Amino acid sequence: MASKPKAAKGEGRAKASRKKTSAKAKSLANDDIGEETRLKLWRSLLEIRHVEQRAYDLFLQNLIKGTSHLALGHEAVAAGFATAMEKDDWTFCTYRGHHHTLARGASMEGVLGELMGRECGLLQGKGGSMHLTSVEHGAMGSYAIIGAHLPIAMGAAWTSQYKSTGQVSVCFFGDGTTNIGAFHEALNMAAVWKLPVVFVCENNLYMEYTPIGDVTAVENPAGDRAGSYGLPKIVIDGNDADEVYRTAQEAYAKARAGDGPSLIECLTYRHSGHSRADPGDYRPPGELEAWLKKDPVPRYRDRLADFGIDKKVIDGIDEKVMQQVEEATEISKASPTPSLELIEKDVWADGGVAWRN
Amino acid sequence: MAELTYREAVAEGIAQEMRRDEDVVFLGEDIGAAGGVFKATVGLLKEFGPVRVRDTPISEQAILGAAMGSAMTGLKPIAEIMFSDFLAVCWDIVANEIAKARYMTGGQMSMPLVIRTANGGGSRFGAQHSQSVENWAMMVPGLKVVAPSTPADVKGLLAAAIRDPDPVMFFEQKSLYPIKGEVPDGELVDELGTAKVLRDGDDVTICALAAMVPRAIQAAEILSSEHGIEATVVDLRSLVPLDTKTILRETAKTGRLVTVEENPRLCGWGAEVASIVADENFWDLDGPVIRITTPHIPLPAADELEDATMPSADRIVREVSEKID
Ligand SMILES: Cc1ncc(C[n+]2csc(CCOP(=O)(O)OP(=O)(O)O)c2C)c(N)n1
Numbered sequence A: 001m002a003s004k005p006k007a008a009k010g011e012g013r014a015k016a017s018r019k020k021t022s023a024k025a026k027s028l029a030n031d032d033i034g035e036e037t038r039l040k041l042w043r044s045l046l047e048i049r050h051v052e053q054r055a056y057d058l059f060l061q062n063l064i065k066g067t068s069h070l071a072l073g074h075e076a077v078a079a080g081f082a083t084a085m086e087k088d089d090w091t092f093c094t095y096r097g098h099h100h101t102l103a104r105g106a107s108m109e110g111v112l113g114e115l116m117g118r119e120c121g122l123l124q125g126k127g128g129s130m131h132l133t134s135v136e137h138g139a140m141g142s143y144a145i146i147g148a149h150l151p152i153a154m155g156a157a158w159t160s161q162y163k164s165t166g167q168v169s170v171c172f173f174g175d176g177t178t179n180i181g182a183f184h185e186a187l188n189m190a191a192v193w194k195l196p197v198v199f200v201c202e203n204n205l206y207m208e209y210t211p212i213g214d215v216t217a218v219e220n221p222a223g224d225r226a227g228s229y230g231l232p233k234i235v236i237d238g239n240d241a242d243e244v245y246r247t248a249q250e251a252y253a254k255a256r257a258g259d260g261p262s263l264i265e266c267l268t269y270r271h272s273g274h275s276r277a278d279p280g281d282y283r284p285p286g287e288l289e290a291w292l293k294k295d296p297v298p299r300y301r302d303r304l305a306d307f308g309i310d311k312k313v314i315d316g317i318d319e320k321v322m323q324q325v326e327e328a329t330e331i332s333k334a335s336p337t338p339s340l341e342l343i344e345k346d347v348w349a350d351g352g353v354a355w356r357n
Numbered sequence B: 001m002a003e004l005t006y007r008e009a010v011a012e013g014i015a016q017e018m019r020r021d022e023d024v025v026f027l028g029e030d031i032g033a034a035g036g037v038f039k040a041t042v043g044l045l046k047e048f049g050p051v052r053v054r055d056t057p058i059s060e061q062a063i064l065g066a067a068m069g070s071a072m073t074g075l076k077p078i079a080e081i082m083f084s085d086f087l088a089v090c091w092d093i094v095a096n097e098i099a100k101a102r103y104m105t106g107g108q109m110s111m112p113l114v115i116r117t118a119n120g121g122g123s124r125f126g127a128q129h130s131q132s133v134e135n136w137a138m139m140v141p142g143l144k145v146v147a148p149s150t151p152a153d154v155k156g157l158l159a160a161a162i163r164d165p166d167p168v169m170f171f172e173q174k175s176l177y178p179i180k181g182e183v184p185d186g187e188l189v190d191e192l193g194t195a196k197v198l199r200d201g202d203d204v205t206i207c208a209l210a211a212m213v214p215r216a217i218q219a220a221e222i223l224s225s226e227h228g229i230e231a232t233v234v235d236l237r238s239l240v241p242l243d244t245k246t247i248l249r250e251t252a253k254t255g256r257l258v259t260v261e262e263n264p265r266l267c268g269w270g271a272e273v274a275s276i277v278a279d280e281n282f283w284d285l286d287g288p289v290i291r292i293t294t295p296h297i298p299l300p301a302a303d304e305l306e307d308a309t310m311p312s313a314d315r316i317v318r319e320v321s322e323k324i325d
């Protein structure tokens, strides 16, 4: 397991791409991220944006049932943290977890198919929108009980520490989650045991419908708690994929070096309501519009242009991703509904459900 | 054969498995340096060191979360919840997370872990430290539930639980910790989901669990000597999987079923056993099922109150002799 930060990785490529840059781009010389990684980030941002948008459309067509919590607006958090991970690192996320699951490389039809309750879904329809999991991609589950997965991610980090594998566990949760006991239990124990786990708060300013500030004793729900666990306060712009990526690199390097956990608060905003049923009426007028100006996707498109990356390349990725979403939609629609045999499978390790002889 | 206490058998079972398998780790409050509040884990820290035997903060959700996260990534943790009553503060991790992860993910995740806990009454601890909560676990799909009554079963079933690839809730009855029993020498691994017939009689079949087992046996002796009633006594040992074959066979043989449960009345395991027997053995029964339980109340603390509340040998004798002729 590489324990060095990836900061220097893209440098050479960044230099190469600078040949045809504008004056402004030149002022960004010696950039640490580099074109190849930036294009990866860009692709990841787009995959999330377009799949979530498609999920929304499929709701309206009544092809997605139940509930679903879109991450439109949160793309940069997922793209930044996932792109900085090693393949065998582990992601733990919440019911708002489509973006994190996609960012680890789970297929679009796996995600959309699961939302639609089809056989091609990641869980063949057994989990649904709130439980996306793809162990082969390191996506170790989406957890729908607030706070539960912080101690679980901490436990996975215990395995990597015990076996000295260098793997990092990364745990994503919302601002509202900082007020439940499990958050504090996990932070304390992870800090005392110096576990390689990175706790990432996606502060989108609201729990479900209540503004986080109305129910929290401190201004930064995660950042201002860090000191209680001997950790530095880290609050970043969660809508800037580069800033997220760099912060992730540092936290992973710290974890792999055996220096323990990090707690990072990413300021972001969800563009849609809390869940499918929520029109978001509780938000003051103008708030959404102000945040849309900081939309992480167009913002990154401008960033790429600033670095002199060819518009054709930028748009080409966009078109390619859109095409993939179309294909994934068709695959999901064509996929059969799950076999009823699945009902009586996989309670136990032997594949069965028997509770008696 | 060595004579061990129930509490010594706990430490022996854990040690046997930790010696065998590096992936077995143990965590909980006061389990290491202090040897456990019931002294059931004495010596483990010394033998296995602080990397494998980890004292934790008072953080039950973190303890069970750590167990789950480590189990799904390759370790085989044993987590201690000091008193089973405290499961209520971390029940989310048990019932919503550990129990459901494999099913919800279509078999992507494995959960080879054991949650050990001191369960039950008889120690004058009052209603928040004496509950018999094995039925809480029994009603959640995805959990195996074990409750031994003897030192040999503690060691053998604990070893089996640690080796089992599924999550096992292991309920140690705290008033049994001082009891002694013969435990076979050498490696001991029992089988989950198997009941044991401890006494053979033709008139009535008494099914019991954990601390109710010695009381049922004592009652059977009195029923025999004073009432001429010969009872078969079955120690269920495991509620999930449930050894219904043994229960049905032994009930059909006598035609009468008595369950002796420490839990409060409603939804105790005996209700499930009675329902299975009524469904599948109805024509073999000679009379109604008799359920003997703690009344549906929180357990009181004082000696006389607690003793009068939990099923005793005397009460078993009384109820059985009155209802069976
Ligand atoms: C223990 C628990 N309490 C309440 C809920 C209901 N609930 C679901 S999402 C949510 C809001 C969570 O807010 P936050 O942590 O900020 O995450 P966000 O949805 O904003 O991403 C609540 C209260 C729950 N799922 N679990």
Ligand SMILES: [Mg+2]
Binding pocket: A174, A175, A176, A202, A203, A204, A205, A206, A207, A208
């Ligand atoms: Mg929120």
